[in-house]
Amino acid sequence: MIRLANIMAGAPQGGAEAFYERLTLALHRAGEEVLPVIRRDPGRAARLADARPVELRFGGALDILTPMRLNRILGDWRPRVAMAWMNRAAGMTPRGDWTLVGRLGGYYDLKYYRHCDHLVGNTRDLRRWIIAQGWPEARVHFLPNFATDFAGVAPASGVQLLAMGRLHANKGFDTLIRALALVPGAHLSIAGEGPERAALERLAQECGVAERVALLGWREDTGALLAGCDLFLCPSRHEPLGNVVLEAWSAARPVIAAAAQGPSELITDGETGLLVPVDAPEALAGAIRALLAEPGRAAALAAAGRAAFERDFAEATVLAQWRDFLHKVQR
Incomplete structure (x- = not known):
């Protein structure tokens, strides 16, 4: 013992x-x-x-x-x-x-x-x-x-983008908001709290997407949030691991991440998720648009991520x- x-x-x-x-x-x-x-x-x-x-x-x-x-x-x-x-x-x-x-x-x-x-x-x-x-x-x-296994949570309706994490500059949520401005019609929810909240709210106003961004604060219903999203996004500048990637995989959600240290180790690009350059809103927006336009590809990424979760995490x-x-x- x-x-x-x-x-x-x-x-x-x-x-x-x-x-x-x-x-x-x-x-x-x-x-x-x-x-x-x-x-x-x-x-x-x-x-x-x-x-x-x-x-x-x-x-x-x-x-x-x-x-x-x-x-x-x-x-x-x-x-x-x-x-x-x-x-x-x-x-x-x-x-x-x-x-x-x-x-x-x-x-x-x-x-x-x-x-x-x-x-x-x-x-x-x-x-x-x-x-x-x-x-x-x-x-x-x-x-x-x-990670907690969020498989089997009932999905919600509607097209949704989701990100989670502390509202800190390292998490790159400013890049994500800039990317959202290049994805017409998409709605973004960010679950988390931290010192960057006011700056992110201002940026959403400046980018003209304030009506399409919801800063949810800290949430305990992670499984429901994941089940309700079409794509999960991890735009971190610095991310040693990325527990949120594991959680999204557990819920069989397709993942797009910036190629920081942790996500680059976890994700096989094009197989278990998509990797885009760090601090590149145009590339991030392009990847979002591509997966929203190709639901079959998104589903394949989600299934491969779920398999990686079951095998290793x-x-x-x-x-x-x-x-x-x-x-x-x-x-």
């Missing part, structure tokens, strides 16, 4: 945070001993209630109490593996009588992980990058994410890989 302290100091929403919750609960349901240690967050605590999470402050550089409390919690609970997700948790998690694993979902500053025994990246390219920074190959691992497949890794590295 695995005895894992799973430590996350992330934001209330985000792809890494959502996968942390899915993996924690999946390991718990599988009968493993998992202690979630999280930043104070009533919503996350409620979602993880079955696993009895511990909440800590996880403040900034002046927060000296959280590392002390975390050390005491780990010393009392005595995990065999402690896994720290992203920089803040990694920097505050001490070494001890456990294997310390740093889990990275991006190309982070590795100074936060110097004391870790192993690092896990969620793409092959990220693993290659970590090794290129000087980490021993045997201590760096690739383990994929799994379904919960049972990925959970087995995670359990095997944790069993091998635990003390």
